[in-house]
Amino acid sequence: MPVYKLHYFNVTGLGEPIRFLFHYGGIEFEDIRYNSEDWPEIKKNMPFGQMPVLEVDGKKIVQSGAICRYLGKLVGLAGDNDFESMQIESVLDSFNDLRLKISAALYEENKEIQAAKRKTLVDETLPYYLGKLDEIAAENDGHLALKKLTWADLYIAAFQKYLNYAMKGDFDSFEGYPNLQKVVCNSLANEKIKKYVESRPETIC
Amino acid sequence: MPVYKLHYFNVTGLGEPIRFLFHYGGIEFEDIRYNSEDWPEIKKNMPFGQMPVLEVDGKKIVQSGAICRYLGKLVGLAGDNDFESMQIESVLDSFNDLRLKISAALYEENKEIQAAKRKTLVDETLPYYLGKLDEIAAENDGHLALKKLTWADLYIAAFQKYLNYAMKGDFDSFEGYPNLQKVVCNSLANEKIKKYVESRPETIC
Incomplete structure (x- = not known):
């Protein structure tokens, strides 16, 4: 299993569906939660200056929709075809x-x-x-x-x-x-x- | 192969990526193009009152993103995993x-x-x-x-x-x-x- 790290603020918002999917699947991930005062510095290292970002073995993936669809498939909740x-x-x-x-x-x-x-x-x-x-x-x-x-x-x-x-x-x-x-x-x-x-x-x- | 019908206006916009994917894959589809004066009547029969809509064997699917991702897989342009x-x-x-x-x-x-x-x-x-x-x-x-x-x-x-x-x-x-x-x-x-x-x-x- 790859090493997953979720980068997001300490709020629910667009990060929470991702967290739900990890927890539903029992998949280990690092749930990194930034304070908004740290954001200007963090932002520089995020693709398109946005979060949530899912890091998969060091590769940063942006866009909550794309991430959720991937995790939906991973945990078996994306239909049969x-x-x-x-x-x-x-x-x-x-x-x-x-x-x-x-x-x-x-x-x-x-x-x-x-x-x-x-x-x-x-x-x-x-x-x-x-x-x-x-x-x-x-x-x-x-x-x-x-x-x-x-x-x-x-x-x-x-x-x-x-x-x-x-x-x-x-x-x-x-x-x-x-x-x-x-x-x-x-x-x-x-x-x-x-x-x-x-x-x-x-x-x- | 299912019967595909694409419902959209006679413009490129959000319909054109769908048309490109059908043509790329050599997949037959009906390319229905409405005039804007017909839209108020047509709108009533579209899920969420929107187009593009892809009809697959009579089932109407809304949202161009979902449709393109589906077609991307169908024509082999969605990666290997x-x-x-x-x-x-x-x-x-x-x-x-x-x-x-x-x-x-x-x-x-x-x-x-x-x-x-x-x-x-x-x-x-x-x-x-x-x-x-x-x-x-x-x-x-x-x-x-x-x-x-x-x-x-x-x-x-x-x-x-x-x-x-x-x-x-x-x-x-x-x-x-x-x-x-x-x-x-x-x-x-x-x-x-x-x-x-x-x-x-x-x-x-």
Whole structure:
């Protein structure tokens, strides 16, 4: 097995789905968590100046999506063939479209524009995406694809804490979306995930 | 072989990498191109109200990234194993970060904000990303990963026309980035791709 090192901040965010997948698979990895004051120095050594970065035997790989898809396959949660993998990725990439719209509002510097973006998000975007995803989860028996646990389920379960933080006041753990709540519950019920969540560092987001 | 239908607008954009991959692989598919006036009606039948959509034996799959990764595997351009696939995806996802920033500027409705976004794009973002990608292409002998042709190469070759359109005046076919130009040339030199490009419908973008 290669030596894996995950470089990320001491928050859940885009690192947490990766951590979930390592823990689910019982795969050893170094969970390196930087403080934001160290970031300007660290940034210089990261491809495209970003994290998360997965180091595999010294080779640095950037992009959380690419990393999660790789780990999903490694731990046996990426379907039985490429067509199944595509179906998982299709749903997760749609969730990521929502995530990017949330980030665009969260990191908007102009307060007036931020408020407008937030309003569109809460009134339209969030209900649209979560409604569609909830339907998909209903059709798939409490999973995001293939009617069984896949890495996409673990991804949104891992990301829920960050969504609660980013959308606070307007989003609370997929409330109102019972099938998505099932996806999260099914994922968090896994013994290895449960053990990790109980022992992970306390973080604000 | 399944029956493939690609639903997209009559432009290059996010549909063109998919078309390139089908043509590269010599895989039959129906290349359905909608006019924008038909879109409001068509939109209702598309998952998440978006295109491109790949229909595989009647099942509609959304998200160009998921579709390209699937087709990349199907036509043998996704590396020899999952670790190689991840390296290809890592580079392409970084290119897509750039693409999203370009779209954010292109579709910004407020003219003043659009001008500011465009300035940041031209002065900072574009040179940063294209510079990094050019270095990667230099290290990989005129390819984006693995020192050989992968679906990521075909992707950016297919997307060049849209970049020229979106960034007109500030970007011209990767000028100033000789290694990225090599990536595009290597891809367009393929006989099947060449034949498709010569015979594809004339479109503005």
